Amino acid sequence: MASVLSQTRQEFSYSDEPSAAESQTQSQEHAESADLQADSSAGPDVESNLGDDLNATVESAPIRPAFGAVIHRISATPERLAPDVIARRNQLQHPLISQTVPILTPPVARSYALIEESALHGHSGGYVCGAHGDGVSYLLQFSKAMIQRRIPGVVTFYHSFGASQSIDDRDCMAAFAQSFGVGILKGRTADLRVRILRNVALRTRSSDLRTAIFFLDNAQYMQEDDVGFLYDLRHDLRHDLKEDPLSAVFVAGIFPSDFGIMNSRLKHMQHHRSLETSVIERDLGFSSIGTYDELRKLFGTIDQATTGGSKSWTAHFLPRAFRKGYRFEGEAQVLFSLLSKHEGWAELGFPAKTLFACIRSFLTLAKEHDDSRFAPAGVNEDLWKQALDFTCFVESMDRKLVDGTRTGYLGEE
Numbered sequence: 001m002a003s004v005l006s007q008t009r010q011e012f013s014y015s016d017e018p019s020a021a022e023s024q025t026q027s028q029e030h031a032e033s034a035d036l037q038a039d040s041s042a043g044p045d046v047e048s049n050l051g052d053d054l055n056a057t058v059e060s061a062p063i064r065p066a067f068g069a070v071i072h073r074i075s076a077t078p079e080r081l082a083p084d085v086i087a088r089r090n091q092l093q094h095p096l097i098s099q100t101v102p103i104l105t106p107p108v109a110r111s112y113a114l115i116e117e118s119a120l121h122g123h124s125g126g127y128v129c130g131a132h133g134d135g136v137s138y139l140l141q142f143s144k145a146m147i148q149r150r151i152p153g154v155v156t157f158y159h160s161f162g163a164s165q166s167i168d169d170r171d172c173m174a175a176f177a178q179s180f181g182v183g184i185l186k187g188r189t190a191d192l193r194v195r196i197l198r199n200v201a202l203r204t205r206s207s208d209l210r211t212a213i214f215f216l217d218n219a220q221y222m223q224e225d226d227v228g229f230l231y232d233l234r235h236d237l238r239h240d241l242k243e244d245p246l247s248a249v250f251v252a253g254i255f256p257s258d259f260g261i262m263n264s265r266l267k268h269m270q271h272h273r274s275l276e277t278s279v280i281e282r283d284l285g286f287s288s289i290g291t292y293d294e295l296r297k298l299f300g301t302i303d304q305a306t307t308g309g310s311k312s313w314t315a316h317f318l319p320r321a322f323r324k325g326y327r328f329e330g331e332a333q334v335l336f337s338l339l340s341k342h343e344g345w346a347e348l349g350f351p352a353k354t355l356f357a358c359i360r361s362f363l364t365l366a367k368e369h370d371d372s373r374f375a376p377a378g379v380n381e382d383l384w385k386q387a388l389d390f391t392c393f394v395e396s397m398d399r400k401l402v403d404g405t406r407t408g409y410l411g412e413e
Contacts, residue, residue, distance in 0.1 A: 299359075
């Protein structure tokens with residue numbers, strides 16, 4: 001791996017030769033370092049890419065000679081990394097911690113199936129509704145990537161509306177241009193608008209299936225300029241005078257707490273009624289994890305996930321316990337028992353963002369007790385309680401309760 005962060009620890013001595021104790025310590029450190037580096041080399045391709053942009057850096061831990069001065073050295077030799085540095089690097093580079101590898105949860109799988117079905121039927125106007133942190137944005141991004149794999153020949157676009165209420169037409173066009181990959185932003189706003197519309201139409205016309213699927217995130221923040229542009233976009237694709245009409249499918253993600261505000265704001269806009277049937281007509285349904293079975297399936301997915309070297313994610317954090325038969329799936333009962341003690345939490349559904357943060361915290365804490373406190377059937381409620389506290393799980397559930405959502409839907413529905 002080129003240009004990686006390195007750290008060297010040496011003790012200066014008046015003697016040219018190290019003592020027997022020092023030699024033994026160095027041998028142990030080299031052995032541990034070799035083991036940790038081997039573990040790092042077995043990681044997925046994404047792990048190796050993370051180090052490419054790191055330059056040789058002044059070491060965070062200084063060398064302290066016997067006479068008390070502090071000497072900093074710059075080194076880019078991976079072989080000289082200290083074991084604790086390698087361990088920290090491996091921790092940050094692991095896909096579960098870096099969040100670089102998507103994990104398919106039961107709610108995402110259900111909702112994606114409905115999104116794909118809508119696309120195959122040519123139905124536009126489907127939307128998914130969930131509270132902040134439930135995973136709506138992740139669902140849309142996952143669906144965009146998955147549809148490209150499962151239905152090759154369509155062209156997909158993703159756009160997230162901003163929360164600012166003071167954007168003008170130029171800001172609106174610049175945001176769409178960035179999302180849709182139109183790099184030239186110069187010229188009049190009207191010219192930029194035409195450039196975006198032509199770009200999208202050309203890419204759609206060039207696709208094998210002549211179909212464009214638009215994933216619109218944070219649709220509750222749509223302003224009048226956004227609505228007008230989407231109306232023109234749909235019209236230009238469906239009423240192309242030069243070629244046969246093109247197909248356009250819109251899928252939106254919306255937060256329910258802002259849904260009513262968005263509707264009341266858009267009703268006064270000129271194109272609202274016409275566009276409503278294309279963007280926010282049908283609720284496709286979205287739910288958070290709120291049952292033991294779904295939590296168990298999620299934990300089992302982590303057991304089954306592997307790095308490039310076929311090493312289980314669970315084995316990365318708890319190698320000794322994993323060799324004895326421990327599986328993370330068994331922790332689902334412990335966590336669900338803790339969460340279900342809170343009245344109404346299961347009905348609300350657990351926010352995916354906070355739930356994954358809690359999982360990462362638990363496994364990180366558990367690494368320190370791999371030998372002494374974990375056995376094949378062993379669990380530790382204290383570690384889960386620490387993880388819940390560290391990730392502010394109670395506060396996250398309180399916010400969801402204020403939003404008035406129950407497993408992704410408005411509470412009164």
